[in-house]
Amino acid sequence: MSLAFKQETFRDDFTYRNSPENIRRFPFPFDRDEYMYSVNMEPHVKGRAGTVYENLIDVDEHYVSEMRDRALVLKEDPLRYQALPHMMSAQWDTLELLMEQQAAGYPEHFTLIRNGDQWRWINRPLGIDDTFTFGDAATLPYEPLEYISRQTQGDICIVDQRDGNLWMDAGMVTTQADWSLDFDIGMNFMEWHGPVPLAHQIGVFERALKFLLNLQLGKPVRRFNWTMTINPRLDTSPENYPKWGPDRTTVTPENVGEKVHLRVELQTLWRLPRSNAILFVIRCYLMNMEELVSVPKWARRFPRVLKTLPPELVDYKGLTRYRQTTIDWLSTHDDGAPTSPGFWPD
Amino acid sequence: MLVEGIKSRPVYKGLVLQPYARRHLFVLEGEGANALLDQADQLDETILSRSEVLYVARGSQGQGHDEALRRLGADMFFTAPTIATLLFRLKVSLSNAHMGTRLYIAGTEGFIGQAMTVALDLGMADAAILTEHRGSLARRVQCVHCKGMTEDVTQSPFACSHCGLPLLVRDHYSRRLGAFQGVNIDAEEPGSAPEPEELFL
Ligand code: HEM
Numbered sequence: 201m202s203l204a205f206k207q208e209t210f211r212d213d214f215t216y217r218n219s220p221e222n223i224r225r226f227p228f229p230f231d232r233d234e235y236m237y238s239v240n241m242e243p244h245v246k247g248r249a250g251t252v253y254e255n256l257i258d259v260d261e262h263y264v265s266e267m268r269d270r271a272l273v274l275k276e277d278p279l280r281y282q283a284l285p286h287m288m289s290a291q292w293d294t295l296e297l298l299m300e301q302q303a304a305g306y307p308e309h310f311t312l313i314r315n316g317d318q319w320r321w322i323n324r325p326l327g328i329d330d331t332f333t334f335g336d337a338a339t340l341p342y343e344p345l346e347y348i349s350r351q352t353q354g355d356i357c358i359v360d361q362r363d364g365n366l367w368m369d370a371g372m373v374t375t376q377a378d379w380s381l382d383f384d385i386g387m388n389f390m391e392w393h394g395p396v397p398l399a400h401q402i403g404v405f406e407r408a409l410k411f412l413l414n415l416q417l418g419k420p421v422r423r424f425n426w427t428m429t430i431n432p433r434l435d436t437s438p439e440n441y442p443k444w445g446p447d448r449t450t451v452t453p454e455n456v457g458e459k460v461h462l463r464v465e466l467q468t469l470w471r472l473p474r475s476n477a478i479l480f481v482i483r484c485y486l487m488n489m490e491e492l493v494s495v496p497k498w499a500r501r502f503p504r505v506l507k508t509l510p511p512e513l514v515d516y517k518g519l520t521r522y523r524q525t526t527i528d529w530l531s532t533h534d535d536g537a538p539t540s541p542g543f544w545p546d
Numbered sequence: 547m548l549v550e551g552i553k554s555r556p557v558y559k560g561l562v563l564q565p566y567a568r569r570h571l572f573v574l575e576g577e578g579a580n581a582l583l584d585q586a587d588q589l590d591e592t593i594l595s596r597s598e599v600l601y602v603a604r605g606s607q608g609q610g611h612d613e614a615l616r617r618l619g620a621d622m623f624f625t626a627p628t629i630a631t632l633l634f635r636l637k638v639s640l641s642n643a644h645m646g647t648r649l650y651i652a653g654t655e656g657f658i659g660q661a662m663t664v665a666l667d668l669g670m671a672d673a674a675i676l677t678e679h680r681g682s683l684a685r686r687v688q689c690v691h692c693k694g695m696t697e698d699v700t701q702s703p704f705a706c707s708h709c710g711l712p713l714l715v716r717d718h719y720s721r722r723l724g725a726f727q728g729v730n731i732d733a734e735e736p737g738s739a740p741e742p743e744e745l746f747l
Pocket of ligand 1: 237238239240357359366368377378379380384392393394395396399404405408409412423425426427478480513516517
């Protein structure tokens with residue numbers, strides 16, 4: 201099925217909205233009425249049509265506008281893209297994987313034609329038709345990772361594996377929940393996770409790292425992370441905190457439905473073939489509360505999750521100022537009925 | 547965002563001499579000189595003949611250590627007038643260094659961070675570097691907004707010396723930058739920054 205790409209904004213007038221079909225396929229991350237950190241990883245395999253698991257790299261109606269927003273961010277702050285010199289082989293691995301997956305999932309929009317190391321990449325939604333030599337960065341307009349991540353929804357990190365640890369040595373990060381690639385680049389798994397509360401103490405990161413060090417080629421895994429954002433803003437970077445921080449004070453009982461968004465990250469992790477690095481794709485989905493309550497199960501579940509969230513997580517995710525207002529509004533859509541297990545709408 | 551007690555804070559394990567190293571490079575700032583002087587009795591002929599000591603005094607603190615350090619009788623000794631000069635010399639010494647060189651860094655956190663950055667950039671392995679924190683607890687802080695570095699920060703919040711925003715000093719630390727992260731503390735309600743506290747004296 202061909203996608204109808206929306207023209208919309210993630211800044212200034214914030215015209216971003218989800219179509220009813222896109223709400224049904226939203227990756228609601230809560231499989232029960234409460235939430236705590238855990239080593240929540242499962243095989244990243246294809247799922248049902250009409251879900252975000254239909255393809256392994258999901259492209260949706262927001263693709264074109266998200267790519268425009270990324271270009272705007274990069275124009276203001278080119279340091280959102282960085283790669284250390286030893287990551288070139290991993291960059292090519294990533295370009296190959298993302299081209300293959302998008303072409304396989306959406307042949308009407310993307311085509312990859314390979315003739316030895318002469319590759320032709322056609323990206324119809326963005327009007328790109330480029331021929332280049334695989335392995336020769338001089339034949340592309342950007343470094344391979346920057347090139348392909350300007351054409352892929354979601355932030356991307358490539359982590360190098362050495363000395364029994366993972367190192368954040370390359371990335372394109374423009375849609376992040378308040379962390380800085382420029383600050384974190386070169387850090388290891390424990391260091392970049394330093395600011396996260398509670399998870400270190402309960403051993404989450406130790407077990408997750410052990411698991412990832414053994415990640416197998418051809419067996420990607422996925423996990424969810426989530427937070428909340430005021431207005432459908434993709435670029436909630438620490439760099440721009442003075443621009444978006446004040447939004448948190450603007451939530452009122454009247455505008456909760458429109459302003460407050462659930463922000464879900466579908467994170468996928470892939471072992472890369474030549475470099476043995478790991479590709480980490482952080483795909484961000486936004487849905488406002490009005491849209492969320494259009495699915496009755498989610499309308500019941502989400503206020504319950506918010507009510508019981510550990511205070512350390514409320515603080516870390518930056519929900520303090522508007523959590524109660526949001527719970528009050530959502531609770532009028534929660535009739536108290538039990539919810540069914542699992543993520544999916546009933 | 548404004549969580550305390552972050553785990554990426556570096557741990558400085560102390561200048562434990564590695565007697566079998568082929569070369570010892572000591573890089574000392576201010577009170578950091580004492581990290582070496584305190585174990586002078588362990589410096590035998592062999593170690594001294596393989597040692598190079600680079601030292602920079604720090605304001606009024608640590609003055610006079612240059613004479614004590616010189617008297618140790620290391621193979622090479624250099625007193626730098628400024629940190630920048632010392633780091634330049636360090637670069638040259640490391641570029642000429644052999645495998646089996648151990649680097650020992652002692653001084654304030656900001657100094658350790660800068661010297662580490664030089665070493666890591668030159669491809670030195672983490673395991674070959676020993677560090678010890680001595681002297682003031684002042685921090686080197688990078689403003690996450692304008693990316694400017696402010697040296698010798700003793701208060702939080704403090705005004706960024708480049709863009710002027712009041713910054714909370716987080717414990718989140720980048721070894722590559724050799725700096726802690728500073729984040730605008732009153733971004734959500736400009737003008738609401740609390741009074742500075744002397745936290746890092
Ligand atoms: C190698 C891939 C990964 C990368 C590059 C990555 C990166 C990050 C970063 C940059 C943050 C933000 C930290 C901050 O506040 O500055 C974060 C948060 C977090 N990460 Fe990871 N991560 C990875 C894998 C994982 C895995 C496998 C887990 C599994 C348990 C995990 C669990 C978490 C949690 C629980 C948070 C806090 C999120 C929140 O509450 O909003 N991460 N991660």
